Structures are given as structure tokens and as C-alpha cells.
Amino acid sequence: MKNKLVISSLFLLIVSCFHRKEPKITIINNSGNLYDSIKVFTSVNKPTLFYNVKSKSIVNGKILFDESNKSDGCYKILLYQKDSLKLNNCFGYYTNGASLNYKFDIKIEKDSLIIDGH
Numbered sequence: 001m002k003n004k005l006v007i008s009s010l011f012l013l014i015v016s017c018f019h020r021k022e023p024k025i026t027i028i029n030n031s032g033n034l035y036d037s038i039k040v041f042t043s044v045n046k047p048t049l050f051y052n053v054k055s056k057s058i059v060n061g062k063i064l065f066d067e068s069n070k071s072d073g074c075y076k077i078l079l080y081q082k083d084s085l086k087l088n089n090c091f092g093y094y095t096n097g098a099s100l101n102y103k104f105d106i107k108i109e110k111d112s113l114i115i116d117g118h
Contacts, residue, residue, distance in 0.1 A: 022062040024103040029053050031108045035086070039078040042094055043069050063099070070097040077106065077113070091115045 025040060025048065032055050041047035043066035050059045063075060072095045079087040087108075092115070093100055107114040 021098060022064060023099040023101050025061050025063055025106065026104070027053065027059045027106045027108065029055055029057050029059075029108045031055060031110050033081060033086075033108075035079050035081055035108075036083060037080045039076075039080075041076055042066065042073065042097075045069075063104070065094075065097055065099070067097075072096065075104070079108065087113065089113050089115075092117050 027038060027040075027050065029035065034055060035053045036051070038050040038053055038059075039047045040050075040061075040063055042063065046064040046066045048061050048063055050061065053059055072093070074090040075092045075094065077087075077089050077091065078085060091106075091113075092104060101117040103118040105116045105118075
């Protein structure tokens with residue numbers, strides 16, 4: 001029993017050391033608004049863009065990483081409506097240019113964002 005516990009612990013420790021590339025993202029628009037575009041990024045050089053995100057719709061994608069960026073920081077999300085920035089938020093954390101999460105679920109509510117990282 002001890003051997004299984006030690007082996008399991010070592011396996012989890014080793015797996016946790018590997019950085020995840022390009023975490024998945026799911027955006028659910030519960031706001032009642034149409035967004036012309038939604039931009040999610042770590043670097044403005046490689047944004048993930050979603051266009052014409054209607055109310056009650058779900059979009060999926062990946063957050064792209066700029067290979068030359070080896071820094072730490074948060075992910076950024078920008079929501080545009082009628083070509084005007086409506087919401088700007090920072091969420092999650094990446095380090096050494098790699099993600100600590102493999103997926104983010106983002107719910108757009110009437111006046112806020114609910115973000116769950118996995």
C-alpha cells in the first residue's frame with residue numbers, strides 16, 4: 001500500500017512540473033448582448049479572437065502563446081461591442097511563457113465575468 005502511495009505521489013509531482021501549452025478556453029455569453037469581438041491573449045502578438053458572439057452562445061478555442069515570450073503574467077480578455085471596448089479583465093496566471101492551467105471556462109454575465117480555471 002505504501003509503495004502505491006509513493007509511486008502515485010511521485011507521478012503527480014512529475015506531471016505537475018510539465019508546463020501546459022495553449023490552454024483550452026470556453027466562453028459562454030449569458031449577458032443578453034452581442035459582442036462584435038472577444039480577444040483573449042497573453043501577448044498582443046498572438047491573440048485568440050472570437051467574432052459575433054451572440055447572446056446564449058458558446059464558443060471554444062485555445063489561448064495561444066508567443067514562443068518568444070518567456071515571462072510571467074496574467075491572461076487578458078477584452079470584450080468589444082459596436083467597435084467599443086466594453087469590458088477589460090485580467091485572469092489566471094502563466095509562468096515562464098507556459099500555462100499553469102489546461103482549461104478556462106468563462107461566463108459573461110450582465111455586468112461581470114465568472115472565470116473558472118482547471
